[in-house]
Amino acid sequence: MLIKLFKMRNRYLDFHLSSSRGRIAKSFKISFFPLIFIGSIILLTLSALIVFSIFYFKSIDDVTKEIEYNKEIRENVDNYIKDKLGELKTNINFANPIKHKEAIMSQGIKDGHSGIDIVTELRDNVFASATGKVLYSGSDSIYGNIIILSHQNNFYTFYGHLDTILVKPHDFVKSGDIIGLAGESGIAKGPHLHFEIWGEDGMKDPLEMGVQIEDVNNYKDEDAQK
Numbered sequence: 001m002l003i004k005l006f007k008m009r010n011r012y013l014d015f016h017l018s019s020s021r022g023r024i025a026k027s028f029k030i031s032f033f034p035l036i037f038i039g040s041i042i043l044l045t046l047s048a049l050i051v052f053s054i055f056y057f058k059s060i061d062d063v064t065k066e067i068e069y070n071k072e073i074r075e076n077v078d079n080y081i082k083d084k085l086g087e088l089k090t091n092i093n094f095a096n097p098i099k100h101k102e103a104i105m106s107q108g109i110k111d112g113h114s115g116i117d118i119v120t121e122l123r124d125n126v127f128a129s130a131t132g133k134v135l136y137s138g139s140d141s142i143y144g145n146i147i148i149l150s151h152q153n154n155f156y157t158f159y160g161h162l163d164t165i166l167v168k169p170h171d172f173v174k175s176g177d178i179i180g181l182a183g184e185s186g187i188a189k190g191p192h193l194h195f196e197i198w199g200e201d202g203m204k205d206p207l208e209m210g211v212q213i214e215d216v217n218n219y220k221d222e223d224a225q226k
């Protein structure tokens with residue numbers, strides 16, 4: 001059976017179901033009004049879904065942004081660290097969060113990317129870059145499993161795309177402690193650590209704060225010179 005013909009006549013759609021020999025087997029009419037009614041419901045449902053998904057993803061992303069910018073959520077842990085260590089260092093040094101000797105930086109800080117990406121092996125250890133306290137550990141729509149640590153002098157470090165989180169909020173961590181395992185959770189092409197350092201006045205470049213990692217572009221330049 002084929003729907004051979006449908007045409008608009010007055011306020012009806014005429015359907016003629018016919019056999020392959022062309023004889024009309026059945027014809028029926030559907031009124032326009034139910035069609036418009038059902039069509040509008042489908043359209044409304046679809047647009048509601050689109051609006052919901054935009055707000056849903058935005059709201060999860062906002063969790064990260066909120067911690068990043070909301071000073072009330074931030075906490076000054078200077079006294080806490082001083083209690084734990086007996087004294088506060090005058091200068092805070094940020095160590096490599098990945099110590100795999102072949103780890104390489106695939107992307108640095110640029111517009112739309114507020115951290116560095118360190119390509120590593122799946123489930124490679126992720127180390128606390130400095131001594132501090134776990135401010136947040138949980139999930140984010142873009143960065144997957146994340147950890148945020150608070151450090152002295154209002155510094156914060158952010159670790160994204162983790163495979164496994166090994167710490168919980170309020171844990172005390174020393175520089176070099178293993179806090180998680182690297183992965184590709186969230187939106188990530190392959191295992192890598194997305195790492196950020198936040199200062200009181202905004203984003204800091206980890207490479208200017210003590211982190212030492214080879215940039216993949218340096219290799220490309222060397223190849224180009226050969």
Ligand SMILES: [Zn+2]
Binds near residue numbers: 107113116117195
């Ligand atoms: Zn990244």
